[in-house]
Amino acid sequence: MKARTAIIALLCIAAATTLAYRTINRDWVIYRHAEMLYKKKEYVKAIPYYSSLLEKGFKDPVALSRLGEMYLATSDLDKARSVYEAMLRNDPLNMWARVTIADIYMRLGKYERTVGIYTMLLRSRPEDKHLHILLARALTAKGDFDGAISHYKIALGEEK
Amino acid sequence: MKPSGKILAIVIAIGCICLNGWIIDTACGQQKAPEGSIVPKGDEVPEWKARWELARVLSYAKRYGESVAEYQKVLKEKPDLHEAKIEMAKTLFWMGKKDEALQALEEVPVAKLDGQARSALADIYISQKRYDRAEPLLRDLVVKEPKDHRARLKLAELLSWNKRYKESIDEYEAILNDLPDDKQVRRKYGLVLMWSGRHSDAAVQLRKTLP
Numbered sequence: 001m002k003a004r005t006a007i008i009a010l011l012c013i014a015a016a017t018t019l020a021y022r023t024i025n026r027d028w029v030i031y032r033h034a035e036m037l038y039k040k041k042e043y044v045k046a047i048p049y050y051s052s053l054l055e056k057g058f059k060d061p062v063a064l065s066r067l068g069e070m071y072l073a074t075s076d077l078d079k080a081r082s083v084y085e086a087m088l089r090n091d092p093l094n095m096w097a098r099v100t101i102a103d104i105y106m107r108l109g110k111y112e113r114t115v116g117i118y119t120m121l122l123r124s125r126p127e128d129k130h131l132h133i134l135l136a137r138a139l140t141a142k143g144d145f146d147g148a149i150s151h152y153k154i155a156l157g158e159e160k
Numbered sequence: 161m162k163p164s165g166k167i168l169a170i171v172i173a174i175g176c177i178c179l180n181g182w183i184i185d186t187a188c189g190q191q192k193a194p195e196g197s198i199v200p201k202g203d204e205v206p207e208w209k210a211r212w213e214l215a216r217v218l219s220y221a222k223r224y225g226e227s228v229a230e231y232q233k234v235l236k237e238k239p240d241l242h243e244a245k246i247e248m249a250k251t252l253f254w255m256g257k258k259d260e261a262l263q264a265l266e267e268v269p270v271a272k273l274d275g276q277a278r279s280a281l282a283d284i285y286i287s288q289k290r291y292d293r294a295e296p297l298l299r300d301l302v303v304k305e306p307k308d309h310r311a312r313l314k315l316a317e318l319l320s321w322n323k324r325y326k327e328s329i330d331e332y333e334a335i336l337n338d339l340p341d342d343k344q345v346r347r348k349y350g351l352v353l354m355w356s357g358r359h360s361d362a363a364v365q366l367r368k369t370l371p
Contacts, residue, residue, distance in 0.1 A: 007169045014172075133205050136213070145221035152214035156207060 325356035
């Protein structure tokens with residue numbers, strides 16, 4: 001009899017904690033669901049979960065970067081741009097976000113901005129060959145062929 | 161209830177309690193943002209590709225000699241890169257080096273040639289009076305793009321030079337159907353009508369081109 005009472009009590013506690021967790025940590029439950037959709041590459045379904053979380057003030061850099069990544073994957077460049085701009089406001093030293101936003105500007109045809117970002121990044125990383133290539137591509141798109149040629153040559157180690 | 165059943169029920173209940181709360185958050189919860197280097201590894205550009213891009217930009221800047229030199233370096237490393245070979249051939253063609261362009265283009269399977277390369281190759285064959293080689297290339301172009309009037313005009317001319325007037329006239333008529341005000345094409349059409357012996361038709365067409 002005692003054992004049965006104990007089991008019932010434990011089951012009640014389990015049910016109560018499950019309910020409490022889902023109520024108190026509702027955002028995390030949504031977040032994990034969003035993560036599950038993200039991992040299955042179901043971006044269109046996952047985006048509303050992440051954006052609703054972020055709108056409610058859910059502070060998690062992963063959620064923000066996931067949202068940016070998914071907007072890029074679904075070619076929603078304007079929304080991707082605002083997400084990466086938000087990331088940079090939160091963390092201005094996030095180089096990865098800066099390179100990504102430069103790429104978004106490039107895809108949006110804002111070549112001047114792309115060139116500006118890569119030029120700025122190259123000041124602190126003058127040896128970064130890939131950055132030189134990215135800058136060369138942006139300069140090509142902008143129509144500055146001589147500038148582009150120079151940066152390709154730097155990337156190939158044929159010019160300083 | 162049997163003792164084993166009780167134990168199982170207790171274990172399940174405890175498991176449910178433990179799976180909630182901080183254990184889940186610790187295991188699946190907040191993660192650090194992706195650290196990523198400034199350029200993700202998968203996006204790194206190999207040297208041959210950077211050189212290929214350089215070759216292209218040099219050709220855009222009309223620095224054709226330098227462009228061809230870079231294409232040659234790329235092709236030394238990637239001899240089966242047909243796209244680069246076609247681009248190099250086009251650059252050679254723009255430089256007026258038709259023989260070298262032809263040699264490069266003939267190394268590429270015809271199926272891999274894009275419209276511009278086929279057109280360039282056809283032009284080279286025409287300049288060498290190798291009409292039998294040029295004709296299928298031009299026919300492919302007009303089949304794929306019926307409104308490619310330049311290709312159709314070249315085909316019409318080629319057919320007339322081969323004295324295949326009836327076929328040539330058909331091609332001219334197809335062009336003039338779309339471009340009735342093109343006096344230059346109409347004059348050429350008039351000449352072919354004349355060569356085919358249709359003098360009065362030729363006169364009508366030629367008169368249309370006069371003010």
